[in-house]
Amino acid sequence: MNICIVGAGYVGITTAAVLSELGHIVYCTDRIASKIARLNKGEIPIYEPGLEELVARGIQNGTLFFDTEVRAHMAACPIVMIAVGTPPRRDGSADMSYLDSVVADLAASIKSHTIVIVKSTVPPGQSDWIESRLHEAGVPEQWVDVVSNPEFLREGTALQDSIHPDRIVIGAKREQASRVVKEMYRSIESEYVLTERIDAEMIKYVSNAFLAIKISFINEIARVCEAFGADVTTVAKGVGLDQRIGPRFLQAGLGYGGSCLPKDINALSYVAGTKGVKLKMLHAARTINRTQLDVYLHKLKQALDGNDQPTIAVWGATFKENTDDTRFSQAIAFMKKLVRQGWKVKAYDPLVSPPIRGVSWSQHPYEAIVGADALVLATGWDELIHADWASVSEQMKGNVVLDGRNLLDSTLLEAAGLRYVGVGRS
Numbered sequence: 001m002n003i004c005i006v007g008a009g010y011v012g013i014t015t016a017a018v019l020s021e022l023g024h025i026v027y028c029t030d031r032i033a034s035k036i037a038r039l040n041k042g043e044i045p046i047y048e049p050g051l052e053e054l055v056a057r058g059i060q061n062g063t064l065f066f067d068t069e070v071r072a073h074m075a076a077c078p079i080v081m082i083a084v085g086t087p088p089r090r091d092g093s094a095d096m097s098y099l100d101s102v103v104a105d106l107a108a109s110i111k112s113h114t115i116v117i118v119k120s121t122v123p124p125g126q127s128d129w130i131e132s133r134l135h136e137a138g139v140p141e142q143w144v145d146v147v148s149n150p151e152f153l154r155e156g157t158a159l160q161d162s163i164h165p166d167r168i169v170i171g172a173k174r175e176q177a178s179r180v181v182k183e184m185y186r187s188i189e190s191e192y193v194l195t196e197r198i199d200a201e202m203i204k205y206v207s208n209a210f211l212a213i214k215i216s217f218i219n220e221i222a223r224v225c226e227a228f229g230a231d232v233t234t235v236a237k238g239v240g241l242d243q244r245i246g247p248r249f250l251q252a253g254l255g256y257g258g259s260c261l262p263k264d265i266n267a268l269s270y271v272a273g274t275k276g277v278k279l280k281m282l283h284a285a286r287t288i289n290r291t292q293l294d295v296y297l298h299k300l301k302q303a304l305d306g307n308d309q310p311t312i313a314v315w316g317a318t319f320k321e322n323t324d325d326t327r328f329s330q331a332i333a334f335m336k337k338l339v340r341q342g343w344k345v346k347a348y349d350p351l352v353s354p355p356i357r358g359v360s361w362s363q364h365p366y367e368a369i370v371g372a373d374a375l376v377l378a379t380g381w382d383e384l385i386h387a388d389w390a391s392v393s394e395q396m397k398g399n400v401v402l403d404g405r406n407l408l409d410s411t412l413l414e415a416a417g418l419r420y421v422g423v424g425r426s
């Protein structure tokens with residue numbers, strides 16, 4: 001099949017590489033010429049393990065192309081997949097302006113039957129809206145099928161998630177379109193959910209909402225565990241063994257961030273509100289996530305024992321490990337909170353060093369801790385979790401290590417003379 005993908009971001013590039021690997025001819029398009037130029041040289045503008053190799057293979061095999069000629073490929077391909085961003089607006093709603101301009105391009109380009117796959121995360125009803133916009137713009141009804149096919153990949157494990165997805169959701173009006181999209185994924189073994197478009201759109205939002213609630217729930221439980229001297233990691237393990245609950249997404253810590261969970265729960269709350277439905281659980285999840293940073297700040301202040309001009313080293317800036325994405329990162333939000341206390345903040349991340357007022361960046365983790373009164377682990381990068389704690393202890397001025405991801409081995413740290421501080425751990 002010839003497939004045009006619009007939007008060369010985390011989802012667009014990953015999906016393009018995977019579909020080309022499945023034997024399709026894929027044209028991955030984007031408006032940003034510099035991005036496309038880099039991709040054509042085999043350079044990946046994002047960090048995603050394994051992606052560079054897969055993209056190189058697609059280019060070499062002649063099955064994967066990157067181009068800025070969005071409309072030309074839309075006109076030539078029977079399948080067009082939309083993978084542009086749907087970022088949050090100030091009021092919480094999803095910004096549909098990128099998607100709007102794709103629809104305008106589609107209206108000007110479609111010349112024969114085209115399946116338009118909506119891969120971007122969009123509010124319920126958006127596929128219907130795209131379809132009516134195309135019809136209003138003069139695209140005959142029989143020329144277009146809009147199919148909702150939401151994406152569930154996670155950054156950092158995007159390839160694994162795309163090649164072995166838990167499920168592939170396909171929401172279509174006509175069975176024929178559904179069948180073509182299923183055929184497109186042919187050799188991917190997965191549970192296929194063939195459904196109405198509105199259900200497919202809801203499945204995406206509800207999945208992210210549930211994940212956010214699960215994380216906030218364990219973070220709230222961490223507070224009560226701490227009050228009683230219980231250990232939230234042990235509690236989560238015991239609870240997660242119940243198959244009805246499951247062990248994943250029960251890792252307590254600084255809270256969730258990223259380009260998806262925060263924005264999607266806001267967008268779901270917003271659209272629910274337009275129908276008069278108040279989503280109280282989502283409201284609570286958001287509040288817990290925000291106040292989680294205060295819980296950690298309080299712990300740090302207690303551990304600093306009256307030192308009101310400390311130097312704090314922060315390890316990790318991305319919203320989670322194995323990505324270069326800093327969108328809505330709790331690590332960065334925490335750094336800003338520390339700066340607002342008037343404290344000196346030195347930071348290190350294996351991949352990024354975004355400019356943040358009051359934060360100085362180090363090239364090496366051990367450089368960041370020199371003279372620090374406390375160290376905060378804010379992102380669970382492997383190289384940071386498995387640091388040389390004896391060396392850390394030597395270089396720091398103080399001895400406090402605040403584990404913002406509950407991932408460190410307190411015994412090892414204490415053996416090195418450090419003072420381990422976690423949240424919800426006895």
Ligand SMILES: NC(=O)c1ccc[n+]([C@@H]2O[C@H](COP(=O)([O-])OP(=O)(O)OC[C@H]3O[C@@H](n4cnc5c(N)ncnc54)[C@H](O)[C@@H]3O)[C@@H](O)[C@H]2O)c1
Binds near residue numbers: 030031086120
């Ligand atoms: N990042 C993830 O892990 C992830 C996972 C699942 C779903 N999603 C959803 O997928 C969508 C894309 O997310 P992303 O993180 O890949 O976004 P991104 O910001 O990384 O990339 C989007 C790309 O679209 C391009 N673009 C915007 N308007 C365009 C236009 N009119 N024509 C051509 N290109 C255009 C931008 O230049 C950019 O390169 C969002 O709706 C997101 O919610 C993201």
Ligand SMILES: O=c1ccn([C@@H]2O[C@H](COP(=O)(O)OP(=O)(O)O[C@H]3O[C@H](CO)[C@@H](O)[C@H](O)[C@H]3O)[C@@H](O)[C@H]2O)c(=O)[nH]1
Binds near residue numbers: 153211248251254261
């Ligand atoms: O037990 C956990 C699990 C995750 N997190 C945090 O939650 C955030 C989100 O993590 P994750 O969901 O793994 O990352 P994303 O790449 O944002 O993926 C989510 O968002 C994507 C975009 O919609 C979806 O496709 C994925 O299914 C969904 O997991 C990160 O800050 C994590 O550190 C925790 O604090 N505790």
